[in-house]
Amino acid sequence: EDKVVQSPLSLVVHEGDTVTLNCSYEVTNFRSLLWYKQEKKAPTFLFMLTSSGIEKKSGRLSSILDKKELFSILNITATQTGDSAIYLCAVEARGNEKLTFGTGTRLTIIP
Amino acid sequence: NAGVTQTPKFQVLKTGQSMTLQCAQDMNHNSMYWYRQDPGMGLRLIYYSASEGTTDKGEVPNGYNVSRLNKREFSLRLESAAPSQTSVYFCASSEGGEGQPQHFGDGTRLSIL
Numbered sequence: 001e002d003k004v005v006q007s008p009l010s011l012v013v014h015e016g017d018t019v020t021l022n023c024s025y026e027v028t029n030f031r032s033l034l035w036y037k038q039e040k041k042a043p044t045f046l047f048m049l050t051s052s053g054i055e056k057k058s059g060r061l062s063s064i065l066d067k068k069e070l071f072s073i074l075n076i077t078a079t080q081t082g083d084s085a086i087y088l089c090a091v092e093a094r095g096n097e098k099l100t101f102g103t104g105t106r107l108t109i110i111p
Numbered sequence: 112n113a114g115v116t117q118t119p120k121f122q123v124l125k126t127g128q129s130m131t132l133q134c135a136q137d138m139n140h141n142s143m144y145w146y147r148q149d150p151g152m153g154l155r156l157i158y159y160s161a162s163e164g165t166t167d168k169g170e171v172p173n174g175y176n177v178s179r180l181n182k183r184e185f186s187l188r189l190e191s192a193a194p195s196q197t198s199v200y201f202c203a204s205s206e207g208g209e210g211q212p213q214h215f216g217d218g219t220r221l222s223i224l
Contacts, residue, residue: 004165031209041217042115042201043154048212088154092209096143097161098169099213103153 002027004102006089012108017079021105023089024071033059033072036088043088046074048065075108084109113137114217117202123222124192132187132219140214141207143185144169145177147198148218154201160185175211192223197217 003026013019025033032050036043047056052067060079065072076083086106090099118133136143144159146169156169160179174196176188185204189196199220203213 034212036215042215045212045214048210050210085152096208097205097207097209097211098144098156098159099154101154104121 002091002093002100004089004091004100006102006105007089008105009103010106010108012110013079014059014110015079015081017109018075018077019079019107020109021074021076021087021089022071023073025089025091025100026070027091027093027100029094030060030067031092031094031096033065034090034092035072035074036090038086038088039084040102046087078109081109081111083107115202115204115214117216117219118195118202119219120217121220123224124189125224126193128192128223130189130221131190132189132200132202133184134186134219135184136202136204136214137183138204138214139182140204141182142205142211143179144203144205144213144215145175145187146201147171147196148201149198152161157187157200194223197221197223208216 007022035046047063049065055064063074086104088104090101115136145157146154156175160166202216205211205213
């Protein structure tokens with residue numbers, strides 16, 4: 001059974017800090033790993049990672065995948081209150097469109 | 112720029128009542144999905160449809176039925192609601208095939224008393 005574990009479960013930091021969110025996984029025949037941001041409603045897509053060691057970047061957010069050690073990290077630099085959200089990690093297996101999600105990390109940014 | 116639209120946004124049911132949650136997407140996506148999200152459990156797949164006319168079970172299908180009415184619409188039905196089905200339900204869609212991210216609706220918060 002595919003499995004995704006995220007850590008920490010929750011994190012509270014001050015505005016301007018840098019945070020690192022972790023995602024480890026076990027999946028048969030790995031295809032991709034995805035990060036989503038969930039504020040009050042719909043999860044919104046951030047990144048999809050398929051290759052090891054290649055960083056994906058969007059503004060202050062970046063993510064990298066390690067397929068050997070089976071984990072990914074999501075970094076957020078110079079955090080802002082708008083970064084407060086639940087960050088979800090999911091994995092996709094080859095031959096299968098289904099995603100397996102972790103339970104998420106709840107990030108709170110204090111002004 | 113609607114994307115994925117879910118109705119209703121909130122609903123309260125009594126145990127044993129039936130209800131259909133509606134989902135429509137305007138992105139011409141082939142695949143559609145229904146998830147439930149419970150505290151501490153993450154998003155769990157209930158059913159999905161890889162194309163019009165096909166549906167498959169996900170991780171937690173018991174107590175639910177689905178209908179892929181056409182390419183745009185994918186509905187989720189609770190025939191006899193139970194308190195354990197109290198949850199937030201999300202519909203998602205994607206172009207289909209591997210490597211295509213799923214895009215989510217805003218969810219339906221369902222409470223069953």
